[in-house]
Amino acid sequence: MAVAELTGTPSLYTTRTTHHRYQYYSSQLSYVSTRLSNYRRISLRPHYPRTNQNARTRCSVKEAEAPVALQTEDPKKKPECYGVFCLTYDLKAEDEIKSWKKLVNVAVSGAAGMISNHLLFKLASGEVFGPDQPIALKLLGSERSLQALEGVAMELEDSLYPLLREVSIGIDPYEVFQDAEWALLIGAKPRGPGMERADLLDINGQIFAEQGKALNAVASRNVKVVVVGNPCNTNALICMKNAPDIPAKNFHALTRLDENRAKCQLALKAGVFYDKVSNVTIWGNHSTTQVPDFLNARINGLPVKEVIKDIKWLEQEFTEKVQKRGGVLIQKWGRSSAASTAVSIVDAIKSLITPTPEGDWFSSGVYTNGNPYGVAENIVFSMPCRSNGDGDYELVKDVNFDDFLHSRIKKSEAEVLAEKRCVAHLTGEGIAVCDLPEDTMLPGEM
Numbered sequence: 313m314a315v316a317e318l319t320g321t322p323s324l325y326t327t328r329t330t331h332h333r334y335q336y337y338s339s340q341l342s343y344v345s346t347r348l349s350n351y352r353r354i355s356l357r358p359h360y361p362r363t364n365q366n367a368r369t370r371c372s373v374k375e376a377e378a379p380v381a382l383q384t385e386d387p388k389k390k391p392e393c394y395g396v397f398c399l400t401y402d403l404k405a406e407d408e409i410k411s412w413k414k415l416v417n418v419a420v421s422g423a424a425g426m427i428s429n430h431l432l433f434k435l436a437s438g439e440v441f442g443p444d445q446p447i448a449l450k451l452l453g454s455e456r457s458l459q460a461l462e463g464v465a466m467e468l469e470d471s472l473y474p475l476l477r478e479v480s481i482g483i484d485p486y487e488v489f490q491d492a493e494w495a496l497l498i499g500a501k502p503r504g505p506g507m508e509r510a511d512l513l514d515i516n517g518q519i520f521a522e523q524g525k526a527l528n529a530v531a532s533r534n535v536k537v538v539v540v541g542n543p544c545n546t547n548a549l550i551c552m553k554n555a556p557d558i559p560a561k562n563f564h565a566l567t568r569l570d571e572n573r574a575k576c577q578l579a580l581k582a583g584v585f586y587d588k589v590s591n592v593t594i595w596g597n598h599s600t601t602q603v604p605d606f607l608n609a610r611i612n613g614l615p616v617k618e619v620i621k622d623i624k625w626l627e628q629e630f631t632e633k634v635q636k637r638g639g640v641l642i643q644k645w646g647r648s649s650a651a652s653t654a655v656s657i658v659d660a661i662k663s664l665i666t667p668t669p670e671g672d673w674f675s676s677g678v679y680t681n682g683n684p685y686g687v688a689e690n691i692v693f694s695m696p697c698r699s700n701g702d703g704d705y706e707l708v709k710d711v712n713f714d715d716f717l718h719s720r721i722k723k724s725e726a727e728v729l730a731e732k733r734c735v736a737h738l739t740g741e742g743i744a745v746c747d748l749p750e751d752t753m754l755p756g757e758m
C-alpha cells in the first residue's frame with residue numbers, strides 16, 4: 313500500500329522514494345502526521361520499539377507485508393501528513409520492549425545552525441542518552457531557517473536512526489518546547505562587525521527571555537536547560553529568571569568546551585593522553601576572562617603542578633590558550649567551533665545523567681545560590697560540579713584557592729556582574745545600566 317494512500321493527503325515527502333525503504337523493513341506500518349502553518353510534527357511512534365541491530369536486519373528483508381493502519385489512529389482526523397517520522401507502526405519485538413525506556417523529549421534551538429548540524433545526529437544515534445532510549449527531537453528555528461530546518465529533518469529521516477521516534481520543527485517556542493525534558497538552547501545572533509557588546513546582550517537577551525517564558529509555560533516542570541548561545545552565562549541567567557516555575561538549578565551555561573580545551577592543553581604539555589587529566593574546573597564566564605584552574609586539576613591523579621613544573625607556562629600560556637582557543641580556531645576555520653562544541657554538549661548532558669567518577673568533577677555554568685566559594689550570589693558562573701546521574705548536580709566542596717586563582721575568579725565575576733547589570737530590564741531587576749569592562753570578549757573574539 314502506498315504511503316499517499318494511507319495518509320490520504322498531499323505531503324512534502326510522500327512522493328519521495330524513501331518510503332519504499334520502510335516498506336522493506338517494517339511489516340506493520342500506519343502513516344500519520346501533522347502539518348501546521350509554522351509547526352510541523354513528524355513523528356514516528358513505536359508500539360514495539362526495536363534495537364539498532366534489529367533495524368538493520370529488517371532493512372535487508374526483501375519481501376515484507378504491506379503497512380497496516382492501526383485501529384487507534386484515524387488518518388482523517390489528522391492534519392496534513394508528511395515524512396517518514398509521521399509513521400505509527402507496530403513491530404512485534406515483545407522481548408525487546410521491556411528494556412526500552414520511555415521517550416525523552418529534547419528541544420533544540422538554532423537547530424539549523426552549525427553546532428546543531430553535529431549535535432542532532434549524535435542525539436538521534438543514541439550516543440547521548442543511550443542505546444535503549446527512544447528520543448523525540450523538537451527543533452526550533454525562525455522564519456529565516458524554516459526551509460533549512462526541513463532539510464535537517466530530511467537528513468534525520470535519511471539516517472534511519474532506530475531510536476529517533478519524533479521530529480518536530482517550528483518557529484514558536486511555545487509549541488516547540490511543549491513537554492521538553494531537555495532544552496538545548498543554541499540559537500543566538502552572532503556579534504557582527506561594529507556591534508557593541510551591550511547591543512548583543514540585549515538582542516540575544518530578548519531571545520532568551522522569550523524562550524524562558526515559553527519553557528516556563530509549556531516544558532516539563534523538571535526540564536534541564538543547557539544554554540550554548542553566547543554570551544551563554546548571561547543568556548542562561550535571563551532564561552532562568554523568566555522561568556520562575558522551573559528550578560533555578562536546572563539551568564546551565566555551557567563551559568564544557570572550555571574544560572575539554574584545558575584538558576587537551578595540559579595533556580599536551582605533560583605528554584600524556586588526555587584521559588589522564590581530571591578535576592579540571594573552568595571558573596566564571598564563558599569569555600576570555602574564564603579561569604582554567606590548574607591548581608586543583610590532576611594528571612595521572614597527581615596535582616598538575618607536580619607534573620608540570622613550569623609555573624610561568626601554567627599562569628600565562630596555558631591560561632591564555634584556553635581563554636582564546638575559540639578565537640584562534642575562528643582565524644583558522646573562518647567560523648566558530650561547531651563539532652567540538654557539539655561534542656562538549658554531549659559531554660555536559662552525559663555528566664548529568666551518569667554518576668561522576670569517584671573523586672572527579674566537571675564544569676558547568678550554574679546559578680550561584682549558596683555557593684561555598686564566596687562567588688557573588690544570583691549570577692550564572694562556571695564552577696565544579698558532581699552528579700549522581702539523576703540529572704541534578706552538587707557543587708564540589710573540597711577545592712583549593714591561592715592568590716592567582718582567587719584574583720582571576722574575581723575578574724571573571726566582575727565581568728559577569730557587569731553583564732548582569734546590562735540586562736536588568738530582562739531579568740526583572742530594574743533598569744539596565746551597561747558599563748562593561750573594555751576587554752570583555754567572547755572566546756571567539758580577539
Ligand SMILES: NC(=O)C1=CN([C@@H]2O[C@H](COP(=O)(O)OP(=O)(O)OC[C@H]3O[C@@H](n4cnc5c(N)ncnc54)[C@H](OP(=O)(O)O)[C@@H]3O)[C@@H](O)[C@H]2O)C=CC1
Nearest residue numbers: 422425426427453454456457499500501540541542566569
Ligand atoms: N558556549 C560555548 O561553548 C559555545 C557557544 N557558541 C555559540 O553558539 C551559538 C550558535 O553557534 P553556531 O551554531 O555555530 O551558529 P550558527 O550561526 O551556525 O547558528 C546560529 C543560529 O542562531 C540562530 N539565530 C537566532 N537569532 C538570530 C539572529 N538574530 N540572527 C542570526 N541568527 C540567529 C539562527 O537560527 P534561526 O534563524 O533558526 O533562529 C542560526 O541558525 C553562537 O551564539 C555561538 O557564539 C559557539 C561555540 C561554543
Ligand SMILES: O=C([O-])CC(=O)C(=O)O
Nearest residue numbers: 638648649754755756757
Ligand atoms: O565566540 C564564539 O562564538 C565561539 C565560542 O564561544 C567558543 O569557541 O568558545
